[in-house]
Amino acid sequence: MRCARCGGLMVREKFEDLGGLASGDHEYAGWRCINCGAIVDPLIAAHRRLTSQAAASNPALTTA
Numbered sequence: 001m002r003c004a005r006c007g008g009l010m011v012r013e014k015f016e017d018l019g020g021l022a023s024g025d026h027e028y029a030g031w032r033c034i035n036c037g038a039i040v041d042p043l044i045a046a047h048r049r050l051t052s053q054a055a056a057s058n059p060a061l062t063t064a
């Protein structure tokens with residue numbers, strides 16, 4: 001896999017899901033560029049969307 005930003009070599013990396021979302025997955029794989037350090041992981045973007053959506057428009061999720 002090549003880095004979209006600099007064309008460098010990307011290596012498989014494991015990331016921890018520190019957000020503790022309800023997915024149940026606390027570890028997931030992504031890609032990191034060994035040249036510029038860019039991280040490519042669609043899950044990161046997905047998590048950002050989910051968390052912002054949950055905070056903005058889903059108070060029901062936090063009902064105890």
Ligand SMILES: [Zn+2]
Binds near residue numbers: 003004005008035038
């Ligand atoms: Zn790069």
